[in-house]
Amino acid sequence: MDISIIAYALNLASIYALMAISISMIWSSIGMINMSHGATFAVSGYSAWYFSVIFKPIIFSFFGKTLLAQILMGSVLIGSAMLAGALCGLVIYFLAFLPIHDKPNYPVRSLIITLGINIASIQLLLYFFGARNKGLPKIFGFGRFEIFNIPIRYDQAGTIISTSIILLIMLIWLRHSRMGIEIRAMMQNPEGAAYSGISRRITAIPVLMITGSLAGISAALLSQTIFVSPTSGSIPLIKGLTIALLGGLGNVPGAMIGAILVGFLEAIVGSIQQRYVMFATFIFIITILIIRPRGIGGLLDNTRE
Amino acid sequence: MITRENKNPILYKVGRKHHEYRIAPKINKIWDRKRFPFTRRHFLKWRGIYNLKSLKRERMLSDKLPLWWLLGLGFVLITTPFLSNQLIGVSSIFCVYATINILWTLIIGTAGIFSFATLAVVGVAGYISAAANVYFDVPWPFMFIIGTFVGLVFGSILAAPSTRLDGLYYALLTIGVAEICRVFVVQLRVLAPQNGSITKVDSFIPNELFLQREGILIGFFASFVLLLLALLVWRLINSERLGLLLRTAKTSRENEAFAEAIGIDFRKARLVVFIISSAALGFVGAFYAMYFKSISPSVFSLDQLLILFAMMVIGGLGRADGAVVGAAIVTFIDKGLIELGPLRIILIAVIMLVVTIFAREGLTGARKQFRSFRKRKSGERRALRTEKNGEVMPEEATEILDKQEIYFRKFNKRLRDKLKKLITPELIEEHKNAPTGNHSDSLARVLNFFRRAETADKYALKKIYKEDSNSVYQVIAFSGVKTHPPRIVDDKEYSKLSEALHAVFVLRVNDLLES
């Protein structure tokens, strides 16, 4: 077990954090459990691959193999993934939110609908793109460097840094912007939000689109190390769900802490024996949930239950 | 809306009841109800009704579900042996999936525990019983017992966190369990040499007949019997004591608190239901191993689990007939239309989407949903139609003590509507010309109505005697109360009686038109 584990752990943790936070946020603001986040992940990965295939020859013919070309390539990748994620969020809005959001039994039904969307998208991707994996070009290039004597690969560093920046931006935006306050108001008291002119139907659109782009970003970042395939979204979805539960549904800081914990756990167990990673993760989560049934957040969910 | 101008008034039905089929049997046969021998349980639910129109006693079947079950299952049983080999295989798979679904509905619907661990239990029981048969030479009838026992034990392990964890958390836990089992089984080399599967399991299908038609037929009949056993388990648990206890504690926190306050230990009942269905699932696991004569890690796959869940959702969560109907539809699409490739799974997902968005309770609950929707719409239209002082809506009717009032208002409203139509300028002219004396039919009716009004606020004429022995008339209105004097309506004084009478008439007509 060498110290490069820390980098690996943080890498995993940042990607899981993106998925877990999106699931947590959707649950607490609009009360929907989004099982199709994995599908969003996979679709964004595919669109990133698609656009990179289109743009790669163009960019490299204009700029050659310079740093600028790399940066452009990277931005195309992440940009297309974000866009695809946002569009997926919109689709989920129209299918799983709008028809049933004020009808009875809404949480269970939205879960089932998003499950159906998940299954359908995986099959559609299989149908269109085939089952073979596709690779994405590396944004951050190969190579390693060292910080405090810890060796880090470029892509790991890129992932960690970009995720932290994005999460920071999002947290600041949630806290201070008008729309962020509206979303938080909706999370905390839906009746008061309605009286303040905050309409749930309208506010759900940015929530779903933003969480969709978060999934897209995590797809673009994770696909540096893993190939894109139709089922590539299932494992991040399950991990994201479990970490969101671990942190306490609706609790964004809890989800982040949970992501870091699970990232480290996976890195450590993975270095001992790769096979038992999933096993150990689940046992860990189950234990914590038995001790603290509301997750690490531990405090009451304010309105949703 | 089409208005009808005929003598029959339009009668609006309030709360439509669906049409019931009734039988009018001979006199002695009315109470003749067959029972299961040696029990007091009836075959079918006959009810005796007294027909108010024909004044005869009749019988009707109160619950038609057993007939549907008989039809459906009978259809499957009779037609399948005549199909091709592949389709018989599809039928048997349908029976097995329907069985798993029924037991899963017991867990989700009756016990209310959102567990996704069914396939895990089936798989683990199947694996252990198959291993016992292949490696320890346990004869195949004992596989059933081993499977049930393994299901029991595994179920008890899984049941423990269910009270402690919230619904969603528990669901995720059980999904994880299936994944863990799959990984475990693949890793454990000792259990399964060839990439995780155990083959050459003994079964009720003799080895020689395995892939022949006879073997396939035996497999089908065995799975059909399995389905019947599952229905028996469903009936025994859901409609008997455990199920009834759990029905009080269903779906909401308040109901749970209510059940606990009465003294129903619903948590223990839920655990018991869970463990029983897990044991039954273990039985199914052993059957599964014997039917295919092998068992592989694909039994733990998440996709299979989701398809089973889709079956339940399409049919209707919480109902046994929903589980079977959903299994039938999805199995037919999944295995019957196999040429479509991945499209058929998309079709299943789309059907699941459509059913969840529009049919709240799945396909079996669609009828009830439609009826309640229709009732709500007709209630709203009725609310649109009611006018003040007119027909009384049911909610208001319960608050009025003297029910005679309701009929009086209804009649009064109809009468007033009719009279309003009769009032024309010619009528008023007619009255002006001849306040007393021969009147036409309509004027007579109008005047009769006015004369019959109650005393409160009724217009009358007061004769005021003046000094020069000319009397003038003034319009007053009675108060209707004993000690209170009538009030003066306005200052106009009429010297001629006919003018005064006409003034009173005009006032009354105005009031009628406004009411």
Place this chain on the structure above:
Amino acid sequence: MDKILEIHKLSAGYGPLRVLHEIDLSLNKGERIGLVGLNGHGKTTLIRAITHMTEWQQGSIKFDGIEIGGNRSFGAGRRTASIVRKGISVAPQGDAIFPGLTVRQHLHCGAFSKTAWNEKENRINKIFEIFTPLKKLEHVLVGKLSGGERRMVSIGRMLMEEAKLYLIDEPTLGLAPKIYSSLLNAIWSLNLKNSSMIIAEQNVGLLSKNVDRLIGIYAGKLRGEVGHVELK
């Protein structure tokens, strides 16, 4: 005689239970009316029904000439946001505050229209003048405030918007007399200009002299209407 609110034969309730029976009410511009009645007789239901928070069964509501009713019972609360944006401000029963937001953010939430948002600083200062204790608590999480302060935040949020109709539901519920007297003084001292106000309250004595009309509600029907009441 401009009517800002015309309610005609409103029947509302919860599910099969009908709470309000064919209520007729009309409100002129610049009028302040008090709605009095005991608990459970329909005051809160009436206020919630106007903003469509409760399902209706029958009736029509015309706000400023525009029909905001509808015979189809949408999900409760579905159209509330759009109705509120037409110019109604509500201070509901129980405050409906957001526990994790600060006082200042609450007031920001209250200013949902463009004009209010542009002038929000002025209005926030005005509200701090009216409710002086809030000034010190500007950045405190409202979840940690006491009942009286929460009520002030709720009413302050309502006042951020210059609405045509203010609906206040039981402003003195659960508060001690010392606290609610200042609250009520602040409400009475508001210059309504052209807006109207409906105050639902159990304590009739507090409303006397300060409202133009006093309407009683009993068992879901409006009974007794008096103007300019002076209770000794």
